[in-house]
Amino acid sequence: MPAVPNTSVTGCASPYSAGETCTYQCNAGFVADGGDANRTCINGRWDGRNLICSSNGCPSRPTVADTVVTGCTPPYDAEETCTYQCSSGFRSAGGDNTRTCRDGDWTGTDLVCKSNSCPSRPTIADTVVTGCTPPYDAEETCTYQCSAGFESAGGDNGRTCRDGDWTGTDLVCERQAVCESTTMLSGVSGAFTSPGYPNNYQNNQQCTWKITVAPEKIVAISFTAMDIENHHRCGYDALVVYDGPTSAFPEAARRCGHNTDQILTTGHEVFLTLTSDGSITGSGFSASFRAEDPPTIAPTCSPGQFSCLNGNCISDDVRCDGNDDCGDGSDEEAERCQSGCGSPGFIRGVSGSFTSMNHPSQYSNNANCEWTITVSDTKAVQLTFDTFALEGTPPGCSFDRVDIIENGERVATLPPPPPPAGCGNPTALPGDSGSFTSPDYPSRYPNNAECSWTISVTPGKIVVIRFASFSLEASGSCNYDALTLYDGTDRNAPEVKKLCGTHSREIATTGSDAFLLFTSDGSVTQSGFSATYTAEDPP
Incomplete structure (x- = not known):
């Protein structure tokens, strides 16, 4: 029988008889590729041709991306x-x-x-997103929080990119409800927070709380957190605590910034108000109250002495001197040592300083502020004013004034400031390009300045103004010092932009005329600005 590679044989056995047929099959892994599967013994020979078996393996596997x-x-x-x-x-x-x-x-x-990455994240109104950046990879998680002034009303804070899509549902943020009525609190203890805490409270909001404890107790208010827009007199946003059941009672404390000092009332009722202005908010406060026994009060102190909250009596001469003479700090509390209008009300020693209410901002109407200055009996008091800006005209000073009183007699009345510094009003700047600066640049510009410039370029062009440097006294609405651009020939034209603080971006008019006005108030100056202007094609 013929031996054929890669085959197996059936149907015949040695010795092979005439007419006997052998059947060949390709082994596993091989496939017939020619020749004969059956071979017959005829006349002592095998008919046909050898079966050809070729490998049926695969030369390479499919290459599939990713x-x-x-x-x-x-x-x-x-x-x-x-x-x-x-x-x-x-x-x-x-x-x-x-x-x-x-x-x-x-x-x-x-x-x-x-x-399975995600091309973009869900855009959800009134939210702030953290924890993820594009492109968004599989299993990357974006954390959504409601913006200031809004609170969650459903949906998911965490959204994860999975299988090319985002898990969860959109966070729903609704504007926080404005405080509508006084929150009444009572009992031995309790807790309360600013609206929306720990999210920011809203602008232009007024919220009130009334706390009542047992009649023989006083109220102790403690804070675990405080974040209210700061001001040296808490003149913007403030939590005011009144020592009684309504705001008609005396203030026990006024809080802003991050002041978490405990507050004690003198009675069993306290009224609190949180008031915010039209800009800048914080996360507010988290507070608790507790009913406590009132401190033991010693008999009334003698004339010329100060009665400490712990019952001690000390000389009025050492009150508000920076030392804890009472032993409980009550002789140095800010509310007791202020003039009533800002800065210390009692000043002792060889030197010191004080300011008017809200300085360097404008003082309030109907103010009545007092400062007591005491020096050695062998010395006289010399007053030096770094800045001075009051309403009125000397010598009468019938509107606003500062009286200096010695031993009960008025010895001087201080006049208002000099008239504003001039700069040429307006200064006409020629041509399609040029430059201008604040007065005295790069030195500090003067107080009470008013300077203006007019620019007229080729019709059909606009005026583009760029700043090489810019530094004015900063405020939220640029009410102190400011450079204002008007879209026309004078200040009656539409206002384009009012700038203060530090500003490096370019500004532009919509037409070929520009009017710029620089003003400074009576305190705090900076290096001012250096600017260039060019005529350019409108966008």
Whole structure:
């Protein structure tokens, strides 16, 4: 019988008789590629041709993008199976995970793997987003929080990019309700917070609380957190504590910034108001109250003595001297040592300083402020004013004034400031380009300045102003010192921009004329500005 490679034989056995037929089959992993499967012994010879069996393995496996392959190695034999899985960051979107080498080719179709990252995150109104950046990878999580003045009303804070889409539902943020009525608190103890805490309270808000404890007790108010817009007199936003059931009672304390000192009342009722202005808010406060026994009060102190909250008596001469003479700090409390209008009300020693109410901002109407200055009996008091700006005209000073009183007699009345410094009003700047600066630049500009410039460029062009440097006294609405650009020939034209603080961006008119006005108040100056202007085509 003919020996044929890669085959197995059936149907015949040695010795082979005339007419006996052997049947050849290709072994596993091989496929017939020519010749005869049956061979018959005729006249002492085998008829036909040798069966040709070729390997039916696969020369290479399919290359599929963004996949990882396991379970097979080259050379790839018949019936060998390769398992495909999508790479990290990708997901299956069709095709076959397994491919088998059969008859020299691979079964199935290519696995389709698509990126499971997310092209963009959900845009949700009135929220702030942290914790994620584009492009957004699989399993990356964005954290949403309601913006200041809003509070959560449902939905999810955390959204995760998964399989090319975002988990969860949109966070719903609703504007915080404005305080409408007084919150009534009572009992032995309790807690309260500013509206929306720890989110920011709203602008232009007024909220009130009334706390009542047992008649024989006083109220102790403690703070775990305080974040209210700061001001040296708490003149913007403030939590005011009144020592009684309404705001008609005396103030026990006025708080802003981060002051978390405890507050004690003298009675069993207290009224609190949180008031905010039209700009800048904080997270507010978290507070608790507790009913306590009132401190034991010693008999009334003698004339010329100060009665401490702990019952001690000390000389009025050492009150507000920076030392805790009482032993409980009550002789140095800010509310007891202020003039009633800002800065210390009692000044002793060889030197000191004080300011008017709200300085350097404008003082309030109907103010009545007092400062007591005491020096050695052998010395006289010399007053030096760094800045001075009051309403009125000397010598009468019938509107606002500062009286200096010695031993009960008025010895002087201080006059108002000199008239504003001039700069040429207005200064006409020629041509389609040029430059201008604040007065005395780069030195500090003067107080009470008023300077203006007019610029007219080629019709059809606009005026573009750029700053090489800019430094004016800063305020939220530029009410102190400011440079204002008007879109025309004078200050009656529409206002384009009012600048203060530090500003380096360019500003521009919509037409060929510009009017600029620089003003400074009676205190605090900076180096001012250096600017250029050019005529340019409108956008």
